[in-house]
Amino acid sequence: MKRWTSLFALGLGTLAACTAPPGSGGTTQVDPEAVGATADTPSSADTAPSADSGAPTPTSGLVSGFDFVVGPDGPCGAPATGTPPAPKLHSDPKKQVRNPHMTWQRDPATTLTVTWTTEWTDLASYAPKLLYGPAQAMCDDGRFLLKSGKVAPGIGATYDATVGDKMVPVVAWTVELKDLDPDTDYVFRSGTFVELDPAKKKLTGPELGKVGSFRTAPKKGDRKPMPFVFAGDSRGGAPTIAVRAPTYAQIPALAWFFSGDMNTVGTQAEWNDWFKAMQPILDRRPLMPVQGNHELFSDVYYNQFALPAMPGLPAEWVEHAWALDIGNVHFVGLDSNSSDNVKGSLEWLTSDLKQAAADKDIDFTIVQYHHTTYSAGPHGQTPWVKELLVPLFEKHGVDLVINGHDHIYERSLPILNDKASTPDKGITYVVAGGFYAPAYKNGQGWWTKVSHHGSKANYMQLLVHAKVLTATAWSGDGKEKLDEFVLMR
Ligand SMILES: [Fe+2]
Numbered sequence: 341m342k343r344w345t346s347l348f349a350l351g352l353g354t355l356a357a358c359t360a361p362p363g364s365g366g367t368t369q370v371d372p373e374a375v376g377a378t379a380d381t382p383s384s385a386d387t388a389p390s391a392d393s394g395a396p397t398p399t400s401g402l403v404s405g406f407d408f409v410v411g412p413d414g415p416c417g418a419p420a421t422g423t424p425p426a427p428k429l430h431s432d433p434k435k436q437v438r439n440p441h442m443t444w445q446r447d448p449a450t451t452l453t454v455t456w457t458t459e460w461t462d463l464a465s466y467a468p469k470l471l472y473g474p475a476q477a478m479c480d481d482g483r484f485l486l487k488s489g490k491v492a493p494g495i496g497a498t499y500d501a502t503v504g505d506k507m508v509p510v511v512a513w514t515v516e517l518k519d520l521d522p523d524t525d526y527v528f529r530s531g532t533f534v535e536l537d538p539a540k541k542k543l544t545g546p547e548l549g550k551v552g553s554f555r556t557a558p559k560k561g562d563r564k565p566m567p568f569v570f571a572g573d574s575r576g577g578a579p580t581i582a583v584r585a586p587t588y589a590q591i592p593a594l595a596w597f598f599s600g601d602m603n604t605v606g607t608q609a610e611w612n613d614w615f616k617a618m619q620p621i622l623d624r625r626p627l628m629p630v631q632g633n634h635e636l637f638s639d640v641y642y643n644q645f646a647l648p649a650m651p652g653l654p655a656e657w658v659e660h661a662w663a664l665d666i667g668n669v670h671f672v673g674l675d676s677n678s679s680d681n682v683k684g685s686l687e688w689l690t691s692d693l694k695q696a697a698a699d700k701d702i703d704f705t706i707v708q709y710h711h712t713t714y715s716a717g718p719h720g721q722t723p724w725v726k727e728l729l730v731p732l733f734e735k736h737g738v739d740l741v742i743n744g745h746d747h748i749y750e751r752s753l754p755i756l757n758d759k760a761s762t763p764d765k766g767i768t769y770v771v772a773g774g775f776y777a778p779a780y781k782n783g784q785g786w787w788t789k790v791s792h793h794g795s796k797a798n799y800m801q802l803l804v805h806a807k808v809l810t811a812t813a814w815s816g817d818g819k820e821k822l823d824e825f826v827l828m829r
């Protein structure tokens with residue numbers, strides 16, 4: 341998440357690029373270092389400002405129970421009798437939790453970031469909070485009872501969103517959890533509350549989103565089985581996604597990756613529809629995206645996603661390119677929107693890939709960006725990608741490249757030096773750009789191993805277990821296996 345105060349409010353226009361690196365600007369409402377204060381020993385950071393600056397007083401009052409009980413009171417372990425607690429929304433719609441989702445900014449084994457937005461823009465009178473704890477503390481019936489729950493504070497940053505033909509300030513609230521246990525299930529609720537009363541162990545005026553959950557990654561270098569999902573290109577597809585998202589949310593995955601073109605131009609209204617459609621997935625899986633050519637309002641995109649800020653990357657390209665080690669896999673996300681955009685991160689990328697290739701804990705390097713590298717679809721081969729990126733990938737041992745942009749499914753033969761090669765030497769290029777954007781016709785190039793028309797829609801599951809990576813591509817309805825391949829290292 342890039343952070344800056346509202347340019348709109350300053351009358352400076354709306355689409356100026358931000359050059360502030362994450363953490364260098366914006367308004368910090370509470371000390372993010374205070375993350376992890378426990379229920380029994382709350383720090384001052386756990387107490388939000390009591391004045392609400394003219395906002396209606398929350399009507400929810402005190403929440404009864406011990407430690408943090410948000411929802412029906414009572415012991416855990418009892419037969420499931422109720423439905424999960426509904427979000428306890430603020431009476432002022434502007435303060436309600438909107439579009440909550442998870443990303444990773446740092447080590448996926450020990451951290452996790454939750455971001456949501458509100459139309460409430462007074463940074464001083466809203467304290468973003470996350471109630472979180474190990475999933476074992478959650479009742480079977482979905483009640484959120486955290487006997488050992490913790491409260492993590494966050495920060496807010498204002499950005500200008502397009503709503504109709506107007507620019508309207510919106511705040512993205514970000515809470516980063518730290519010091520988590522690797523390979524562990526957690527539950528959380530995002531929102532805010534007016535006050536924590538440690539003596540009574542009660543929250544005053546909670547305004548919380550619904551229960552979310554996630555699993556931290558295994559420690560770096562661990563070679564435990566890790567499932568992932570890759571998807572891309574959903575512009576205009578929100579209604580279909582909304583129908584299928586509850587099913588997609590059941591697919592085992594540590595995280596989802598999205599290769600861009602979520603919306604047609606990326607107005608806030610479109611994003612709200614997209615997040616709403618994706619919500620069943622986003623409530624359970626972190627999602628790591630890259631920017632496509634349709635994320636035209638890039639401020640809106642970068643403010644809503646809190647992504648890794650890579651040391652060594654020029655400030656203007658921070659979050660445009662990122663990398664994460666998850667278990668024994670090095671994942672890289674890139675902005676491929678132009679030759680200049682690629683060049684902006686090239687120096688960093690060179691050293692990043694070199695480092696990953698030399699890392700004995702890393703078995704696979706997977707790179708994701710939007711524009712096609714080897715595609716027989718209408719977009720074909722992207723010149724600046726082939727010229728600038730492919731030589732680096734070949735030099736530094738990239739195993740798999742995943743693109744979108746063409747709304748088809750296509751997998752290449754292993755390729756080296758622009759020729760078909762063998763799996764031990766060549767790189768496999770996949771175009772998985774059919775998450776319900778308008779379908780494109782597939783084609784056949786010398787490199788094409790498998791291809792499918794976009795009308796089938798598609799997403800890809802990856803399972804990495806030690807030195808074996810199994811990829812399975814499915815039609816959007818999950819009924820047809822479009823492809824399956826294995827990479828071994
Ligand atoms: Fe595209």
Ligand SMILES: [Fe+2]
Nearest residue numbers: 573601745777
């Ligand atoms: Fe697209």
